[in-house]
Amino acid sequence: MDISTLNSAQREAVTAPLEHILLLAGAGSGKTKCLTHRIAWLLKTEQTYPHNILAVTFTNKAANEMRSRIDALLKKPAKGLWAGTFHSIAHRLLRIHWKDANLPQAFQILDSQDQLRILKQVVKSLNIDKETLSPKRAQHFINACKDEALRAKDIVIEVEEKFLKAKMLEIYSAYEETCQRTGVVDFAELLLRSYELLRDHPPLLEYYQQRFRHIHVDEFQDTNTIQYKNLQLLAGKQGKMFVVFDDDQSIYAWRGAKLENIQQIQQDFSETRLMRLEQNYRSTGIILEAANALIANNKGRLGKKLWTQDKAGEPVNLYTAYSEIDEAQFVAEKIQAWQGKRVEIAILYRTTAQSRQFEEALLLKGMPYRIYGGQRFYERLEIKNMLAYLRLLVHRDDDSAFERVINTPKRGIGNRTVDILRSLARQQGNSMWQAACAVLETKQLKARAANSLTTFLNLIEQLTAQLKDLPLHEKVEQIKIVTGFIAHYKKESKQEAEKRLENLEELVTAARQFEQLNKNKSNLLTAFLDHAALEAGERQSSQFDDCVQLMTLHAAKGLEFKVVFICGLEEGLFPHQNSLDESKLEEERRLCYVGITRARQYLYLCHSKSRYRYGMRDRCIPSRFIQEVPLELIQDVRLKSAMAPSL
């Protein structure tokens, strides 16, 4: 086991005795390196088997990265080692122990879009005015409850806000009932279910506690309550935690992440040891100084100062644009002038909507780019429709899939009929599929509707029988043809239709690839659907290797680039409008800190004097974050070609 590439602090952490280790690791201090070396170290020297190791991350990207780095260190795949996101690990447990978790074997995963669709129906059916309580708000409430490990029945209503809270609880209960009845599980539910599964089945829990003697968590500052509870159960009395975190990079409080978990773990686990990594190997002295100065404005930090042996490097560049178009043009021209590889450049922004200007500017110059985030492949309408058919093949009771395609493409089944099926299903406590079968026995429907419905049910039955033994990509191909999607999308405007048809074709390709990567998997279709729900896929497959990287600041965490542009540094955009009060502001500042510390050599901060928002041109004030970077570190830049257009 080679530890010669580690510095002394890293080496100390990697070879630490078997206690609970909390590693406070600053940006660019080599935390992933530490984590992977620690795992390799355990396997080599502590008579540990891959089987005994659990490694948890937050994104699929990070999980894949960790896996391949461990494999590289060991020079062979670490078979039996579990590495994945919290959600994928919870999901894995539920698939194995579906019976104990009280789920149907073919349960399906609900993304936030589908969750909202269901909630709209629930709100409607409870006759709640959506002016007083929007489905979106109910969605937030429910997810927040689940993140706190609370079921509807666990929640007590306090005197104040009684009415609204009672309504929300009513929705929560009805939603729970609908999900259970139709065998679907949302993201937060994956974590809550797996927690309950372990908690309520002692023999099962004991097995996993015996198994996972070593639990590793990356980005621990971003864990929420239910994630923490899962970890706590799995660790039990014997499991050893190795937890890496950076309080200054906590950027997910909005989805329930609890920085306090760092204190909590010190209370709950005896004999924890806190270690630090503060030497930065990524950025120049000036970039680090800028980052340190900015983050010093936050209160209540654990306190940490990054340092480097590197030289000071170039000053931070500041560009003041006249409009968002000018801003994008400036960035594109700078990139055009860049001599190195384009993959070394990242354009970072606060909101996904900002990406469009950069796309246009880069397109104009013929610069290849790649966008991360935004609408993803498996979230596109045409893809979701196709997947809904696939879901019905394996799980008839999946109402959200059923509703999505019962009349897509149009086959003469209107809202009227769908409404009948929906209320029938609820009354009888079964799914819409079952309700549809039952209602055809009676004479409740008009002949025309009944005919159309029969056609639809037969279509699904036929497909199931016909496609049973075909390989996965053939199934996708057949559905594309038989359901009439091709004709359906050809009716749309030409450009739109072309895109959609291309995407359908890409789904076939994706299925084929998935097949090849998972040859030994038994239930390929189910696995493919899970993959689609949990890993949503990138927005576009890149045709070029050397692309400029475009992403939100959130998506940039954990990555590094030689050149970084942080754009739209304006009050109301970054920090964002909804985050201007004190508590949320610190998280925005941390987000900015994350952005700055992504840069290795060159950092550009951009802001614009005006910007289109809500169809209006707004005047913009430079972000306070710009002023928080010491003036002596900054140099103003101008671009001749972008001088004063008439605005």
Place this chain on the structure above:
DNA sequence: TAAGCCGAACTTTTT
């Protein structure tokens, strides 16, 4: 039942 028109709401970040 389907298509087309009009007004409202919308843009935070992800699994």
Place this chain on the structure above:
DNA sequence: GTTCGGCTTA
């Protein structure tokens, strides 16, 4: 400026 949902009409 766009998208989504509700309402009206054929």
